[in-house]
Structure formats: structure tokens, C-alpha cells
Amino acid sequence: MNALTTKEETLQNHLLAGVSADELARLLPNLQLVSLPLGKVIYESGEKMDYVYFPTTAIISLLYIMENGSSAEIGVVGKDGMVGIAIFMGGDTTPNRAVVQSAGNTFKMKAELMKDEFTLGGRFHYLCLRYTQALITQISQTAVCNRLHSVDQQLCRWLLLSHDRLPSNRLIMTQDLISNMLGVRREGITHAAKRLQAAGYISYVRGDMTILNRKGLEGGACECYQVVRAEYDRLLG
Amino acid sequence: MNALTTKEETLQNHLLAGVSADELARLLPNLQLVSLPLGKVIYESGEKMDYVYFPTTAIISLLYIMENGSSAEIGVVGKDGMVGIAIFMGGDTTPNRAVVQSAGNTFKMKAELMKDEFTLGGRFHYLCLRYTQALITQISQTAVCNRLHSVDQQLCRWLLLSHDRLPSNRLIMTQDLISNMLGVRREGITHAAKRLQAAGYISYVRGDMTILNRKGLEGGACECYQVVRAEYDRLLG
DNA sequence: GGCTGTCTGTGCGTTGACGCACATAGATGA
DNA sequence: TCATCTATGTGCGTCAACGCACAGACAGCC
Numbered sequence: 001m002n003a004l005t006t007k008e009e010t011l012q013n014h015l016l017a018g019v020s021a022d023e024l025a026r027l028l029p030n031l032q033l034v035s036l037p038l039g040k041v042i043y044e045s046g047e048k049m050d051y052v053y054f055p056t057t058a059i060i061s062l063l064y065i066m067e068n069g070s071s072a073e074i075g076v077v078g079k080d081g082m083v084g085i086a087i088f089m090g091g092d093t094t095p096n097r098a099v100v101q102s103a104g105n106t107f108k109m110k111a112e113l114m115k116d117e118f119t120l121g122g123r124f125h126y127l128c129l130r131y132t133q134a135l136i137t138q139i140s141q142t143a144v145c146n147r148l149h150s151v152d153q154q155l156c157r158w159l160l161l162s163h164d165r166l167p168s169n170r171l172i173m174t175q176d177l178i179s180n181m182l183g184v185r186r187e188g189i190t191h192a193a194k195r196l197q198a199a200g201y202i203s204y205v206r207g208d209m210t211i212l213n214r215k216g217l218e219g220g221a222c223e224c225y226q227v228v229r230a231e232y233d234r235l236l237g
Numbered sequence: 238m239n240a241l242t243t244k245e246e247t248l249q250n251h252l253l254a255g256v257s258a259d260e261l262a263r264l265l266p267n268l269q270l271v272s273l274p275l276g277k278v279i280y281e282s283g284e285k286m287d288y289v290y291f292p293t294t295a296i297i298s299l300l301y302i303m304e305n306g307s308s309a310e311i312g313v314v315g316k317d318g319m320v321g322i323a324i325f326m327g328g329d330t331t332p333n334r335a336v337v338q339s340a341g342n343t344f345k346m347k348a349e350l351m352k353d354e355f356t357l358g359g360r361f362h363y364l365c366l367r368y369t370q371a372l373i374t375q376i377s378q379t380a381v382c383n384r385l386h387s388v389d390q391q392l393c394r395w396l397l398l399s400h401d402r403l404p405s406n407r408l409i410m411t412q413d414l415i416s417n418m419l420g421v422r423r424e425g426i427t428h429a430a431k432r433l434q435a436a437g438y439i440s441y442v443r444g445d446m447t448i449l450n451r452k453g454l455e456g457g458a459c460e461c462y463q464v465v466r467a468e469y470d471r472l473l474g
Numbered sequence: 475g476g477c478t479g480t481c482t483g484t485g486c487g488t489t490g491a492c493g494c495a496c497a498t499a500g501a502t503g504a
Numbered sequence: 505t506c507a508t509c510t511a512t513g514t515g516c517g518t519c520a521a522c523g524c525a526c527a528g529a530c531a532g533c534c
Contacts (some may be wrong), residue, residue, distance in 0.1 A: 012377065020520090051526080055432060062377075064377060064378070064381045066385060071383060072380065072381045072384045074377040074381065075382050077379075080367075084390075085370075086370060088366075089362060089366045089367065089369060089370040089373075090366050090367040090370065090472070091367060091370045091468075091471070091472050094370075094373075095374060095377075095464055095467075095468060096377065098297055119358075121358065123354075126327060129325075129326045129327050130326065130328060131445075132326060132369070132373075133322075133323060133326040133327065133328045133331075134328075135373075136326075136331075136372075136373060136376065137332060138300060138332065139373065139376050139377050140299075140311040140312075140376050140380075141301070141378075142309050142380040143309065143376060143379040143380035143383055144301045144303070144383075144420070145308045146308060146380055146381075146383035147309045147383040147385040147419075147420040147421075148303065148309060148420055150520075150521090151520080151521075154407040174480085174481065174482090175481075175482070176480090176482095177482075180351065182384075183381070183384040183385055183393065184384075184521075184522090185480090185521070185522060186481095187482095187483085187484085187521090187522085188520090188521065188522085190481095190482060190483060190484090191484095193482090193485090194482090194483080204482095205481090205482095205530085206480080206481050206482075206529085206530065206531075207253070207333065207480090207481070212419055223303065223304055227332055230332075231328075231332060234326050234328070235327070253510075260523095315503060387490075387491090388490080388491075406529090411510085411511065412511075412512070413510095413511075413512095418505090421491075421492090422491070422493080423489090423511095424492085424512095424513085424514085425490090425491065425492085425495090425514090427511095427512060427513060428513090428514095429511095429516090431513080441512095442500080442511090443499090443500060443501075443510080443511050444510090445513070
């Protein structure tokens with residue numbers, strides 16, 4: 001891959017696409033394109049973060065793992081953002097695991113270089129902070145949704161958030177994995193997915209899901225999805 | 238109140254206590270001490286934030302209000318932090334309401350002055366970012382807790398988070414208000430509170446609650462409380 | 475083809491929380 | 505003192521989600 005196509009691919013990530021020409025010129029030599037397989041753990045809870053990730057086609061899920069092994073997703077990151085905000089926020093680590101939810105590509109950059117660029121305080125700095133605020137809204141809305149909404153509604157929200165970050169309508173993911181993300185039973189996902197398939201919104205066979213009708217999903221979701229979407233558009237659109 | 242006592246009171250807020258002497262000298266003339274009554278709304282969802290707040294004895298709850306009127310807390314702020322991070326993160330607003338959960342004092346400062354001081358990039362900037370990361374952990378853990386834990390456990394967590402930010406062992410708050418914070422039924426809080434009182438961990442009469450046994454509450458809470466506490470200590474301790 | 479492992483579907487009893495209705499008890503003020 | 509309001513306690517039916525067990529169904533592989 002030559003420099004030109006790398007530059008083109010960086011533009012697939014919304015944060016990298018938004019920086020100034022000067023900044024991009026500085027960042028480009030330090031960005032390494034890597035392909036991530038489904039299930040790959042890129043950060044473990046409490047572990048020092050060596051790299052920051054800017055996904056292009058991959059989707060990364062931020063999970064908290066309980067002591068007893070159960071888990072729940074707190075946020076999802078794709079081409080809209082980055083994984084590793086703790087690096088520039090100053091904490092270096094977070095008590096969360098970051099797992100590849102959908103295989104694909106991402107750029108990675110050394111944590112030290114990330115800090116250096118951030119401290120320069122330019123448009124990159126500005127975008128990182130605004131992105132962090134958008135992520136806070138996503139996490140907040142996950143909290144609210146977990147409290148007040150049904151599994152059916154949450155599955156719709158989750159599918160929409162994933163679809164927004166996906167390069168196609170296909171999502172390679174078993175119901176068992178989805179249940180781990182949402183922190184519910186696998187059977188609960190089976191039931192909800194069946195209903196969505198019966199309604200014609202999605203179709204799936206053995207870990208291969210296709211989104212057929214976004215509007216339908218939007219109707220089945222709670223207001224949480226729209227709140228998050230609107231904040232991303234407002235802050236980064 | 239003269240300048241000396243104001244300066245002493247600012248030190249009750251952990252963020253203000255952590256800034257450099259130069260920064261504090263710049264901030265002090267712009268900090269206005271106000272007393273906030275229980276239930277006062279200091280920000281409405283989506284509203285432009287005119288001030289940032291640094292509580293000393295007051296506790297502020299960050300809530301999301303659903304379209305149907307039900308609500309859920311996403312985080313709580315006291316002397317450990319500040320309300321209004323959106324001002325320096327760049328978004329200016331958030332889709333949340335900020336309500337006084339426990340009456341008390343807070344310093345407030347004009348949003349413009351906050352932005353100016355933040356952009357200077359000193360220790361204040363550093364502390365604001367680290368605080369934001371701690372708040373993210375709190376919100377994340379709220380999401381996890383909402384998903385996986387019982388009302389009893391969540392009440393313990395909530396009481397502990399409040400107690401950490403309270404100047405005494407007394408919390409003036411009805412069960413009805415607590416239920417709005419946690420996004421559960423009032424009766425659910427009645428049952429949980431009765432159990433805690435029977436165990437001797439708390440006592441209460443008509444909106445006047447006293448925490449008698451912190452260790453007991455810690456035993457009744459899920460791991461979520463400790464995770465949040467540890468992150469605050471690590472990032473800001 | 476047949477074996478094996480994984481993914482999805484289904485049934486059933488249990489449970490934690492909900493929604494509603496109403497009872498009791500402390501606080502407030504005329 | 506009495507009326508009223510608010511806060512808390514309690515009962516009961518309902519329901520969504522859970523935990524468990526197991527039955528297909530499909531894929532990959534020898």
C-alpha cells in the first residue's frame with residue numbers, strides 16, 4: 001500500500017478526516033493500518049494502553065467484565081471515533097476491555113505520539129475532546145437504556161449503532177456474542193431477533209445477520225438511539 | 238465573607254484545591270459562592286450552560302429525563318468535581334438535566350472565563366481532563382450496574398457515592414426522590430431501605446436519612462462502587 | 475457419509491421488579 | 505384540635521427476564 005492510498009483510507013475515519021492538512025501530514029507517517037479479527041482484545045481492563053486506534057471498517061466494543069464473568073457493553077466505537085481516549089485524558093488506563101465486535105481495519109498510533117500531537121492543541125485536540133463528549137453521551141444513554149427499556153428495544157438500538165459504523169448491511173456476529181454485549185441472556189436475543197426477522201427488519205443465519213429495514217429498526221428502538229445519533233451529528237457532523 | 242475565608246472554602250472543592258497558586262489567584266476573583274436548595278435545576282437538557290459549578294457541600298445529580306417523564310441518574314457530582322464539563326469539552330450543552338440532590342454550597346464561574354482558563358493548558362486543564370475521565374468511569378459503571386444488579390445493591394452504591402460527597406452522615410431526601418434518581422419504583426426503595434434499616438446500616442424518618450454503618454453498606458453494594466471509587470482515587474487522589 | 479461442535483429454537487418453573495390500590499403515620503397549619 | 509398533606513408501609517396480580525434443560529439445524533472435517 002503506497003502513501004496515497006493510506007491517506008485515502010485515513011479519511012474513512014471521521015476524526016482523521018477532520019484534522020488540518022498540517023496535522024494530517026504529521027500524523028500520517030505514524031499511522032499503521034492493521035486488520036483486526038472478530039473477538040480480538042485490543043485492551044484489557046487496567047492494562048497500560050500502548051496504542052490509540054482509529055477504526056475505518058472495524059467496530060470496537062467497550063465492555064466491562066464483572067468479577068463473576070458476566071459482562072455489559074458501555075459503548076461502541078467505529079469509523080466515527082477512536083479507542084484509547086484515556087491516553088490523552090491523562091489516566092493512561094480504563095477499567096474496561098476493548099474487543100473487536102466486527103472484523104475490519106483500523107489505524108493505530110503509538111500512545112506517546114498521540115499525547116504529543118494532543119498537547120499541540122490544534123484542531124486535533126479540539127476534535128478529540130468533542131468526540132469524547134459524544135462518547136460520554138453514548139455511555140450515558142446506555143445507562144438510561146439499561147435501566148428503562150426492554151431487550152427488544154435495546155437490540156434495535158444496538159443494531160442501529162452498529163449499522164452506522166458498518167461498511168455494509170452485514171454483521172457477522174452470533175446471538176451469543178450479542179447477548180454478552182447487551183448483558184442479557186442468549187435466549188432473550190433469540191426471541192427478540194426472531195421478532196425482528198418476522199417483521200422483516202433483519203434476516204440471519206448462524207452468525208450472519210443482514211439489516212433489511214433500517215426504518216423498521218428505528219421504529220422498534222427507544223428514543224435513546226436518536227439522542228445519541230443527534231449528539232454525534234451535532235458535535236462532529 | 239472576606240477573601241481569606243473564600244479562599245479557604247474553595248479548597249473544599251478537590252479540583253480547586255489541586256490547581257497551582259497562579260491559577261488559583263486568577264480563578265478566585267471570578268468564583269462566586271452560592272447556596273443551592275434541594276431540587277434546584279441548574280441546567281436543563283440541551284440548554285446553553287452559562288456557568289460551571291464547583292460544589293463544596295452541595296451534591297448535584299446528572300439526570301436524563303425520558304420523553305414520557307421517567308428519569309434515570311447517570312452520575313453524581315460533589316466536592317470531588319465540577320458540573321459543566323461540556324463547556325470545555327466543546328459541546329456547550331448536554332442532553333441531561335443537573336439537579337441539586339443535596340442542598341449546600343457551590344462556587345460558580347462564568348462559562349467564558351472557564352474556557353479561557355482551560356485553554357491556558359496548565360494544571361487546571363490537566364485536572365479537568367482527569368476529572369472527566371473519572372466521571373466517564375462513574376457513568377460507565379452506572380450503565381453496568383443498571384444492567385446487572387438488584388435495586389438493593391444499587392441503593393447501597395448510591396448511598397455510598399452520596400456519602401463520599403456529603404459533609405456529614407445525614408442525607409435529606411425522600412424515598413420518592415431516590416427512586417427517581419435510580420429510575421425505579423418508590424416501593425422498591427421502601428423495601429430496600431427497610432432492609433438496610435433492619436440491618437442497622439441506616440436510619441431514616443420522612444426524608445431524613447442517616448448513614449450509621451458504611452462498612453455494612455459497602456458489603457451490600459456490588460463491586461461497581463469500589464471500581465468507581467478506585468478510579469477517582471487513582472486519577473485525582 | 476457420519477461425527478462433532480456450534481448456533482438457534484423452545485419449554486417451563488422462578489424471580490425481581492412493576493403497577494395499582496390503599497393503609498398508616500408523621501408534619502403542617504388553620 | 506382537627507383537617508390536610510406528604511411520606512412510608514403493604515398487599516396482590518402481572519410481566520419481563522432469568523436459569524436450566526434439551527431439541528433441532530447447520531457447518532466443517534475426517
